[in-house]
Amino acid sequence: MGFFLFPISYFTCVAIMSEVYFCAANEYVPLLEKLEVLLERAGVHHLTGIVALKMHMGELKNKSFVKPFYIKKLVEVMKQHGGDPFVTDTTTIYKEARYTAMDYYRTAFAHGFLPSYLGCPVIIADGLKDDGVRVNEHVEIAKSIYESDAMLLVSHATGHCASSFGGALKNLAMGCVTKKTKKYQHEVTRPVRNPDLCAACDKCRAVCKHHAIGEDHDLILENCVSCGSCIAACTTGAIKPPEGMSENLQKRIADVAHAVLRNLPYSTFLFVTFLIEITPFCDCAEFEPEYLSPDIGVLASSDIVAIDRATIDLIGADKFEGDPTIQVREAHNLGLGELEYTLVQI
Ligand code: SF4
Ligand code: SF4
Known part of the structure; x- marks a missing residue:
């Protein structure tokens, strides 16, 4: 290819690519054995000090959440690289088996998320009921997540009855905040x-x-x-459901994700998303043996927009109810990450 003289605006508009690391589920080596290399390539050594491993440990009637043996491995790798992790999530606004911290501990332990097995504490981040740090008019970040030094956000890719898609942005926006901020996001789905x-x-x-x-x-x-x-x-x-529910909810998810990422007192994040047991509904829902796609693998990136974009692309946007990309494009417009990415196979 020869040389071209581009106008200056070309260079300012040229797409920036983020790296998204990927280990596939369809190969001979089990996913579990690839997680260490995946995390190392994605930059796990940056996660030092107290690290919040934020995940959804599954509603009691759910079975498709990310399993404890994967989390145990992630904990082990973080500890090898100088992190001091704890596994965490927040309580729900609806009255089921994760409504208070007491309820959630019982559910987490029943699902195998036991500190003695994982090799680190399990801490419900918003205290017994609703303890957070207010960062703007609508957003309160759960206290233990706010007080950490870094975050490994572990998400389970699923469809969602209201937001079309649930990945890293939704896990961050709904899962790192108190009941008040969950309610604020859900208002548009009443x-x-x-x-x-x-x-x-x-x-x-x-x-x-x-x-x-x-x-x-x-x-x-x-x-x-x-x-x-x-x-x-x-x-x-x-x-x-109200008109425009999915679009309005996805916009609120992007707004709250932006408020969380920009107001935490630390800026060290790594995002890991499991594209396995990809159910049409999130891990709050009762398990039904129905999947949007066969198992695909695990992604890791330091770019939350790129990892959600890659997740949707790998599953196929047409598999979701409605348009799953609204939240991703909104988050990109708010400056949270890039829509273009390079998939780096491990
Ligand atoms: S969505 Fe319906 S059932 Fe749920 S809290 Fe609102 S009114 Fe009650
Ligand atoms: S028909 Fe009326 S009372 Fe019965 S479930 Fe629907 S809204 Fe409620």
């Missing part, structure tokens, strides 16, 4: 009710655990945590 279709069967009131449906079956919005149970229970179509 159901709407059409009284003309209501048969007054009372099923919605029976399933709502948050006293968010009155005797007249009107929604009491300030109590609603957007769990979606009433939508599933209503057989007449009187209760539905």
Whole structure:
């Protein structure tokens, strides 16, 4: 190829590529044995001091969460490189088996996330119920995550009934914050009710655990945590998700991810995403043996936008309900990372 003289604007517009490291699931060597090299190539040696290994340890009825034997390996590798990790997550806004720290410890231990097995503590980051550090009008970061020195964000790639896709951005935005900030993001998914279709069967009131449906079956919005149970229970179509739900939720996810990453007192992050047991719903949902894709492998990167983009590309954007890329493009526009990436196979 010969030389060209480009206008200066060419150089300022040229795409920046981030590296995303990838070990495939379809080869002879088990994924577990590749994780050490994957982390080393992605820069695990930067994760020093107290490292929050943030992950979703699975709702009690779920089985497809990232399994403890992978986490044990990640902990081992971090310790070898000078990190002092703890495994962490935050409590939920809906009342199930991770609603308080006590509930979550019981669920985590039942799923095998035992400190004696993992080789590090398990700490629910927002305290017993809701302890955080407020960083702007809407965002409170869970205290133990805020007080760490670095973060390894371990995500499980899935579809999602409201946000289309759940990967690193969603794990960070929903999972590193207190109930108040989870509620802020979910506000845009609160159901709407059409009284003309209501048969007054009372099923919605029976399933709502948050006293968010009155005797007249009107929604009491300030109590609603957007769990979606009433939508599933209503057989007449009187209760539905709001218009534009997925787009609005994905935009809030990107906004909150930006607030978290820009307001933590440290800037050392590594993102690891497991593209295995890729279910249509997230790890809060009851397990159904249904998958969007066969197992693909594990990704690691220091760029949260690039890793989510690569995750969607490897699974196939058409496998998701709606457009899964809105959150990724929004996060890129906010300056959180690059849409272009180089996939480096381990
Ligand atoms: S989504 Fe429905 S069931 Fe869930 S809290 Fe809101 S009103 Fe209650
Ligand atoms: S479940 Fe649907 S039809 Fe039954 S009371 Fe609630 S809104 Fe009305």
